[in-house]
Amino acid sequence: TQLLEQSPQFLSIQEGENLTVYCNSSSVFSSLQWYRQEPGEGPVLLVTVVTGGEVKKLKRLTFQFGDARKDSSLHITAAQPGDTGLYLCAGDLEAGSYQLTFGKGTKLSVIP
Amino acid sequence: EPEVTQTPSHQVTQMGQEVILRCVPISNHLYFYWYRQILGQKVEFLVSFYNNEISEKSEIFDDQFSVERPDGSNFTLKIRSTKLEDSAMYFCAMPGQVGNEQFFGPGTRLTVL
Numbered sequence: 001t002q003l004l005e006q007s008p009q010f011l012s013i014q015e016g017e018n019l020t021v022y023c024n025s026s027s028v029f030s031s032l033q034w035y036r037q038e039p040g041e042g043p044v045l046l047v048t049v050v051t052g053g054e055v056k057k058l059k060r061l062t063f064q065f066g067d068a069r070k071d072s073s074l075h076i077t078a079a080q081p082g083d084t085g086l087y088l089c090a091g092d093l094e095a096g097s098y099q100l101t102f103g104k105g106t107k108l109s110v111i112p
Numbered sequence: 113e114p115e116v117t118q119t120p121s122h123q124v125t126q127m128g129q130e131v132i133l134r135c136v137p138i139s140n141h142l143y144f145y146w147y148r149q150i151l152g153q154k155v156e157f158l159v160s161f162y163n164n165e166i167s168e169k170s171e172i173f174d175d176q177f178s179v180e181r182p183d184g185s186n187f188t189l190k191i192r193s194t195k196l197e198d199s200a201m202y203f204c205a206m207p208g209q210v211g212n213e214q215f216f217g218p219g220t221r222l223t224v225l
Contacts, residue, residue: 031211042203042216043155050211088155092212099145099157099168100205100214 003027006089006103014111016078021106023089024071032072032091033100034063043088079110115139116206116217124223128193133220135204136186145205145214146179146189148172155203161187194224 005024013019023032031050035043047056049065049072056063060083062075076083086107090100115138125131135144146158159169161179178190191198201221205214 031213033211033213035216040201040219040221042201042219045208045213045215048208048210048213090155097168098143098160098207098212099170100147100155100212101157102155104154 003093003101004089004091004103006087006106008106009104010107010109012109012111013079015080018075018077019079019108020073020075021087021108022071022073023103025091026070027093028069029091029093030069032065032069032089034072034074035088035090037086037088037105039086043090076108079108081110081112084108084110116204116215118202118204118217118220120220121218122221122223124225125194127196127224131191131194131222133189133191133202133222134186135188135217137206140185141206143207144187147203147205147216148200149203149219150197150200158189158202191222194222196224198222199224 003025007022031048033048034046036046037043047063052067052069054065060077064073086105088102088105090102117136119134143162145160147155148158149155157170159173159179160167164181176192180188201219203216203219205216208215
C-alpha cells in the first residue's frame with residue numbers, strides 16, 4: 001500500500017514553463033517535507049509544512065499543505081535547467097511516530 | 113541545520129561479511145535515524161535511536177542489523193552477515209527544528225557481491 005503517492009512520476013518541460021507536482025495520501029500527517037535528491041546523494045531538505053492550508057515560498061518554488069494535512073503540492077514558476085532533479089515528499093504520520101514515510105518521487109527534467 | 117558526515121562513502125563487501133557504517137554529526141544530538149534506499153526505489157526507514165536506545169524500528173531492521181553509539185559522538189549501523197539484497201544507499205539523518213523534519217547525510221553506498 002502506497003502511503004504517499006507522488007504524481008507525475010516523470011515530467012519533462014521546457015525552460016520557462018510552470019509546473020506543479022503532487023503528493024497525496026489517505027493518511028493525515030503531522031508534518032510534511034519536500035526534498036530534492038541528486039543521483040548518488042542524500043535527500044536535501046527544501047521545506048517543512050506543519051499547518052493545514054499552509055503555503056511556503058522559496059524563491060520560484062511554492063509549497064502548499066492541504067487543509068486536511070493529507071496532501072501537498074510543489075509549484076515551480078519559470079523552471080530552469082538547474083531545477084532538474086528528483087523531488088521527494090515525506091511525512092510523519094499523526095500517530096506519533098517520528099519515522100518519515102517517503103513517496104517514490106517526481107523526476108523533473110527541464111530542457112534548455 | 114545539522115551537518116552530518118558518513119563513512120565510508122562506498123563499501124564493497126562479500127556476501128556473509130559484516131559491515132559497519134558510520135555517521136558523525138557535527139553537533140551533539142541525542143536522536144538520529146537510519147534509512148536505506150535500494151537503487152531506483154524509495155527511501156525506507158530502518159531505525160531511530162534516542163539516548164542510546166532504539167525507539168522505533170521497521171520490519172527491515174531484523175536481527176542482522178544493530179545500531180550503536182560507541183564513543184558518544186559517532187553512530188554506527190552494523191549488518192552482521194550481509195546479503196545481496198542489502199546492497200543499497202544507507203543514510204543517517206538528524207532532526208531539525210520544524211515539525212519532524214530531518215537532515216540527511218550524504219550516504220554510504222553498500223555493494224554486496
